Amino acid sequence: VHTRVAIVGAGPAGLLLAQLLRGAGIDSIVVDSRSRDEIEQTIRAGILEEGTVEALVAAGVDTHAHQVGMRHDGIELRFDGAGHRIDFADLVGRGVWLYPQHLVLQDLLATLVPAGADIRFETTAVRVDDVDGERPRVVVTGPDGAESEIAAEIVIGADGSHSVVRRAMSGSRAGLYREYPFAWFGILCEAPPSAPELIYSNSPNGFALISQRSDTVQRMYFQCDPDVDPASYTQEQLWEILQSRVPGTTLHEGPIFQRDMLQFRSFVARELRRGRVVLVGDAAHTVPPTGAKGMNLAIADVLLLHGALRAFLLENDPRLLDGYEQTALHRIWKAQNFSWWMTSMLHQMPEASDFDRMRQLGELRSVTDSRAGRTYLAEAYTGWPLELGG
Template identity: 50%
Template sequence: MRTQVAIVGGGPAGLLLSHLLHLQGIDSVVLERRSREELEAEIRAGVLEQGTADLLNEIGVGERMMEEGARHRGINLQFGGRRHRIDFHALVGRGIMLYGQHEVVKDLIAARLAAGGKIIFEAEGVGVRDLKSEGPRVLFRKDGEEEELSCDFVAGCDGFHGVCRPCIPESACATYERRYPFGWFGILVKAPRSSEELIYCLNERGFALISTRSPEIQRMYFQCDPEDDVANWPDERIWEEMHARLANDEGWDLIEGEIIQKGIVQMRSFVIEPMQYGRLFLAGDAAHIVPPTGAKGMNLAVGDVRVLSRGLAEYYSSGRTDLLDAYTRTCLGRVWKAQRFSWWMTSMLHRFHQEDEFRYRLQLAELDYVTSSRAASASLAENYTGLPVE
């Protein structure tokens, strides 16, 4: 098999890159270890920055998002029993779209297949070779047969635990990592929306978040011990904890429903530098992880592949490698700003040590400042709705 760009990973980063390349006349093949059914059924969060939603519309895959997604013009910060709205549109003229990552994946798969794109699902034993040459190869098994895909470039879009990042020798890169002393206990609930917009809450007991997936399915989280066991949390205990953390002085109450999914999300930050090695370019979670507090994960992946697709388009149209050579520098400028914002949101809204009352008072003061200062609110709005890609 032969293609111009081999894309390892069929999540939103890999699929979007494939479609962006297709629109510029560049051939690609996507290799994905999971089946299409597994990929489309994996329910994931989806807060889309204004620029991400605009891009999906520009390339013709945003129709269902516009029909089914929830447009939000702001978020709520709750502390001290009081709720404060940050009006994104009034502050920066932008908003966000809540539309699940798995729904984006469905739309991109449909678009790629309709355009005759090549996606190889259930590709096993993927290995990448000859990255420093002009002819990299990707080896894999499909239906028990050994296959080889030759290409000009490899895009590693296969996530934090994928095979591409380890292909960069330790001597050729640096990694930066932070692990947080807490996790998120997440639940999916069959219930009407408790709030039209997201609620981020700091309580003496810890952090809580109210989000949404659809008018009928809601996503909720609360801060927990990352080593805790889901089995320790029967439904009754979960609702008791959520009510305790989200209680306020305004008479609002949380709407309960059937809990259809439970899980614990680990909290960490990670960056590899550089994001490229020879003819390999990493994108999305393969190159960086952010805590979910800032809602930046998928948006950073979208930013990466936008930059990469432009670099590849320049190479195939003119032979120049200026944009490809600058790929790491261009992407990491935005990645580190997103790391800073995600770290700031996480630090402001979580209890690090229950006995550390001094820090807790500082957090309350920070939230009071953010919600009472237009300049501070505008900074939050600017970062949350999305900084420029370049």
């Protein structure tokens, strides 16, 4: 088959791009190896920048973020036994929405599927042929295992950190990355919220993040060794660890009904575009989860790329597409810096000395004691204005 834009990956980036292209009258086909159910049920990130929600609404996505989501106008940084509020509303006049990624995906699919969008679930991209040509082709295997081809004017890799499209484009010339000597242990539990806002806590035992999902379900994470087996802890042990990571606060405990591990990695692909093949979202870059930039950055890539594709496909004007990589990289590296900074300021490095630990507290105080420091954090957390290039 032939389409104008072949999109590999039905995550937030791929689906929002399909929706924006549809609004411009540009046909696309989206493929994803997962079933619709799996896409809609997998627990992932939780925080949307205000601008991300505005972009979903402006794209005509029937989103429930404003009804079901919870608006947060600040966070707490906790260290040395005390909490310090970062008041986003006062500092930058913006906030964020706590609205989980799987609900964003449900909203996108509930908008796209009834409108007749061509989304092929359980369809795996195995490779991209003719990457350097005028009509690159995505080779896929369908639910029945049969192989077929989708030829397109543009191929988008929105297929996550193990991107098949990136491999087709750049081979093993992967990109720039750093690794971290820890991971996050994540839990979902049945309990009321422990605090009005999220708590990012630096403690002598390591980092913890006290997040939320609703009035009755809470999401929490703690820094752990990347090799631990999530099944090896009892619920009592998990609560003991979590409580020990937020000195000065008492958490509301309840049954833990899900546990998972999040790996930490910072990564930026060496090229975001090659001819008619373009990467967005986690296929192009990965950030560690501290600071919740991942999904927001993916959406920002797509807003930028959408303008470039309209100009290219509707007006034959390649200038914005030619500028996509450079413009996108400005925001990507700002987000890389912010995510790395939040991570390094809040986690305990296994080899940290007493000097390192005291310096870290000095860094945290430099942020919380200074309006300029808090404002930098608030600007980055709530999201920088979109740079549209051109």
